[in-house]
Amino acid sequence: MQFLSDNTASVHPKLWDAMRGADAPDAPYDGDAVSKQLDAAFGNLFGRECRVLWVATGTAANCLALSSMVQPHGGVVCHREAHIEMDEGGAPGFYLHGAKLMLAEGEGAKLTPGAIRAVIDPIRDDVHQVQPHAISITQASEYGRSYRPEEIAAIATLAKERGLGLHMDGARFANACAFLGGSAAEAASRSAGEVDALSFGFVKNGGMSAEAIVFFDTALADVAYYRRKRAGHLQSKGRYLAAQLLAMLDGDLWLENARSANNAAQEVASVAADRLIHPVEANEIFLRCTPAERAALRAKNFDFYDWGADAARLVTAWNTPQEHAVALSKAIASL
Known part of the structure; x- marks a missing residue:
């Protein structure tokens, strides 16, 4: 009886059906008819404009999202137990070309504005110290704790005050939404616009090989679009990944x-x-x-x-x- 990880679960039958439905000649990469539906589908889910890129893994989703807002000489504030710190094998340093992870404390692997300030306030504003460029939070956290909308809004306010990007690792975003009982927009923040980029996890939730990077700051997608290719994640038959994502959204199967x-x-x-x-x-x-x-x-x-x-x-x-x-x-x- 398997309680090791939700990664061990089987693929939902509706996703196999969706991939078979996409099994026809179409444009390569993300020029196919299925991939072109993603922006509108996720826009409807979150109630605002967004741009969506598919990738195959959560690690790639996190790191490509962060790479769009963090320069190699900058840093990302995250929890000491964050997946990007503990379980991604140095991938953030690889994708971000050496940018630093700046570790903060917090009960239940959740960040607070106070914990973030404790990391960034002592940093001098000069060339000799790494400057923070972004904050990354995890919904639900590495210890299965869900951020309430007001908690995210407080972090987003701090990020805006300090000119920092805000990324959400949503490997179990669906589980947080189900627990909170609100909308997808509320689980990403009070209005969704307060998070710049969301790594929306599907593989742990019945998917096979597709995760979504949802950019609410749509300009960031212009950067990630090129970085995805450079990182080897622009799959030539991307329609099969897009088909999985659309099938999960259809009828709120993800929820x-x-x-x-x-x-x-x-x-x-x-x-x-x-x-x-x-x-x-x-x-x-x-x-x-x-x-x-x-x-x-x-x-x-x-x-x-x-x-x-x-x-x-x-x-x-x-x-x-x-x-x-x-x-x-x-x-x-x-x-």
């Missing part, structure tokens, strides 16, 4: 899938209150769990990651069977 994953996570969390390290606000559960207890769970055929010496991370997916979530909750209760 339906996220709700299913979140519901499974809540089933598990319902019996683990005293063990929870973080509130469950998406589809990740972090439990206090000794090595012996983890071994006992694995003996019952549950697969998950250890998270340090005395903790475990369990992740539900869009297709986690209800009976698996119930079985896990009973196994945790019996520890």
Whole structure:
């Protein structure tokens, strides 16, 4: 019973159908009829103009978005536990040509204006020190915590005051939306225009090989368009990636899938209150769990990651069977 990662989940059948539907001769790269629908489709979702580029991975989405707003001599303020710092193998330095990640603290892997100021205020405005060019936040955070619209608005206000770009790593953006219960625009900020670029994750949510970079500052897309090619992410048959994205938006399948994953996570969390390290606000559960207890769970055929010496991370997916979530909750209760 798989709780290792939502990356292990199968591809939603509707996406296979969409890719088969795109399996016909068309213009190469992003000149096809399917790719040309992305700007309008995402614009309708967020209620404002945007430009959208497809890429194959979340790492590429994050780094190409940041590369459009950060110069090699600049820096990106992010949380110490951010994916771009902990889990992207130095890709930000590669894509941003040496730009620095400037690490901040924050409970639940979330940033606050105060935490950001603690990093940037001591920096002298001179050529001898790296200057911040952007802020990157993660929705939901690396510990499954969801930013409320007012929290993002406060960070966006600070970014605007300091002339910094604002990027959102939305690998589990759908799960945050499902938890918050509002619109996609509200999960990106109060009005969506306060985030300059969003890496909108789909692979963890039932996709196969497509992520979206959504540029609300549309001028940034002009830069990323060329950088995507240079980075090797301009696929010659991009219509198959675009077809996945459109299929996920159709009928709010992206939100339906996220709700299913979140519901499974809540089933598990319902019996683990005293063990929870973080509130469950998406589809990740972090439990206090000794090595012996983890071994006992694995003996019952549950697969998950250890998270340090005395903790475990369990992740539900869009297709986690209800009976698996119930079985896990009973196994945790019996520890």
